[in-house]
Amino acid sequence: MISGLIDLSSDTVTQPSDAMRKAMAKAPVGDLQKGEDPTVRKLEEMTAELLGTEAAVFLPSGTMCNQIAFRIHGSPGDEVIMHAESHPAHLESGAIASLCQMMIYPVSGDRGLFGPEDVRAAMRPNDVLYPRTRIVFIENTHNLCGGTIWPIDLIRSVCDTAAELGLARHLDGSRLFNASVATGISLREYCAHFDSCNVALSKGLGAPVGSMLAGSKAFIDEALRWRRAFGGAMRQAGIIAAAGIYALEHNIDRLAEDHANAKVLAEGLALIDSIDIDPTSVETNIVLFDIARTGMDVPRFMSELISRGVRMSSYRGTKIRAVTHLDVALADVKKAVDVVKEILA
Ligand SMILES: Cc1ncc(COP(=O)(O)O)c(C=O)c1O
Structure with missing residues (x-):
């Protein structure tokens, strides 16, 4: 980290x-x-x-x-x-x-x-x-x-x-x-x-x-x-x-927090028009979403994220993957949603 x-x-x-x-x-x-x-x-x-x-x-x-x-x-x-x-x-x-x-x-x-x-x-x-x-x-x-x-x-x-x-x-x-x-x-x-x-x-x-x-x-x-x-x-x-x-x-029981944070992240991203994600598909700590409709390519999206202090990974084509874990707090996933909003504004 x-x-x-x-x-x-x-x-x-x-x-x-x-x-x-x-x-x-x-x-x-x-x-x-x-x-x-x-x-x-x-x-x-x-x-x-x-x-x-x-x-x-x-x-x-x-x-x-x-x-x-x-x-x-x-x-x-x-x-x-x-x-x-x-x-x-x-x-x-x-x-x-x-x-x-x-x-x-x-x-x-x-x-x-x-x-x-x-x-x-x-x-x-x-x-x-x-x-x-x-x-x-x-x-x-x-x-x-x-x-x-x-x-x-x-x-x-x-x-x-x-x-x-x-x-x-x-x-x-x-x-x-x-x-x-x-x-x-x-x-x-x-x-x-x-x-x-x-x-x-x-x-x-x-x-x-x-x-x-x-x-x-x-x-x-x-x-x-x-x-x-x-x-x-x-x-x-x-x-x-x-x-x-x-x-x-x-550290087993606390995984529930990661799952809750992943939900918050997915629900926040789902409110952004050009992002494709079904928050109901997020069952655990991994969030996949698609930026195809944003008009931004993956390398640019990633570098815009990094320049604002957020890192995610890319997964084939225009799919982005974000994973919650014990070094990520609720405030962090909320911040990540705000950063994505800002990049796509
Ligand atoms: C489902 C799954 N299997 C196996 C592995 C391999 O684990 P390791 O990186 O410890 O070799 C990973 C790593 O991310 C994984 O996600």
Whole structure:
């Protein structure tokens, strides 16, 4: 977070608070690869308990969680069914191809969602001509589609169908805390439908580093090998794991504030004539809006924002993305609306 800037470019820009830094400074640590870091062990146990899984492992990033899950559930040449706008399809440097040597079968659907019939249609026939379909991947909330929450009944029907077809089910829950706080549906209830899931500590929860990959004991044992192989096995990682523990203990419920602020932002933007946005589509902390009708191009809009102390990010064409988080207050989102008004006046 750049000082003085209202930074709505992502929920990854948060600064660790003083209390979080204190927890990090006093964390007992040890060599993680020898299984001797007590703080990491505590974080992994807390996470498994929260998500209702047998085990969990601390990893440096959400990207590594997804790639390790793909690598365990599938093999080179296999295919993963996912929404066309999913994070691994666009924002993981092609790792599913380069690291896992696997393919994506992209399915489309409104706002990052798809149904059991899409899974059946995407399933490859058992014939040497085709890749083997092995995994169904769901992103909840859905990042590029604007923080969409997957309805639990849809999750159930997609995952039941996947299980019936013999497919593994992986949940990218980088923002699952947001979904859970917004719906009141527990993390455990969401995760129960999947073979593996990951949650991020470094997004809405405000920790500086890390994601947790969770699943059965056998899955996590295998993940430990891939963590090492992918270069994610750290040493005295308790220093950063302590921030994760702090985040789990203090920063989950407050996500409701981010959701309320995102609503205020969306409703304010909706009052500006030339901006296209449906505030009712804002379910969590991500606001997408379109500036096509403003007559201003995206680079100019962005630089006008920055020159007035507000940062957002651009997302394909004329879509702009603004994300609320723990370093953004209600007054900041109100100011951001005023700045957009001023730019377009
Ligand atoms: C849905 C989703 N999955 C995975 C990731 C990757 O997380 P990381 O940046 O920690 O690799 C992100 C990051 O924004 C994300 O939004």
